[in-house]
Amino acid sequence: MDYLQMTAPCGLDCFNCRVYLAKDNEELRAGMAKYFNIPIEQAFCDGCRSENGTIGCLGMTEPCNVYKCVTKKKLRFCFECSEFPCDHLHPYADLASQRPHNTKVFNLCLIKKMDLESWAESKAKKVSDTYFKGTFKL
Numbered sequence: 084m085d086y087l088q089m090t091a092p093c094g095l096d097c098f099n100c101r102v103y104l105a106k107d108n109e110e111l112r113a114g115m116a117k118y119f120n121i122p123i124e125q126a127f128c129d130g131c132r133s134e135n136g137t138i139g140c141l142g143m144t145e146p147c148n149v150y151k152c153v154t155k156k157k158l159r160f161c162f163e164c165s166e167f168p169c170d171h172l173h174p175y176a177d178l179a180s181q182r183p184h185n186t187k188v189f190n191l192c193l194i195k196k197m198d199l200e201s202w203a204e205s206k207a208k209k210v211s212d213t214y215f216k217g218t219f220k221l
Contacts, residue, residue, distance in 0.1 A: 091131035092153035094190030
């Protein structure tokens with residue numbers, strides 16, 4: 084798998100995203116279609132980089148701010164920027180239990196520390212599983 088292509092510049096792992104996985108899974112795709120109230124033919128995403136920073140199935144017509152910024156600066160990931168971390172990566176409580184966006188900075192730090200392939204193969208899924216299914220530990 085091309086992990087660079089399948090990891091968003093903000094550190095989200097498209098290859099573990101349910102909206103991406105719905106592309107090759109009819110049952111999941113039907114669930115996404117119902118959840119987002121869109122036709123089943125549109126209920127998937129090809130990944131951030133392939134979609135040029137949008138999620139077409141959700142009606143995004145403009146790239147997100149992170150994608151615009153990274154593209155303008157000709158970077159692969161936000162952690163390569165001298166301004167990292169910036170407010171484009173700010174965590175939000177709104178829909179946090181449903182979306183992995185609050186994991187972005189943690190993922191970016193891991194990618195920088197471990198390298199992209201090591202993170203993708205050994206840590207990305209664990210981060211997502213911990214975020215959605217783990218319990219808060221101090």
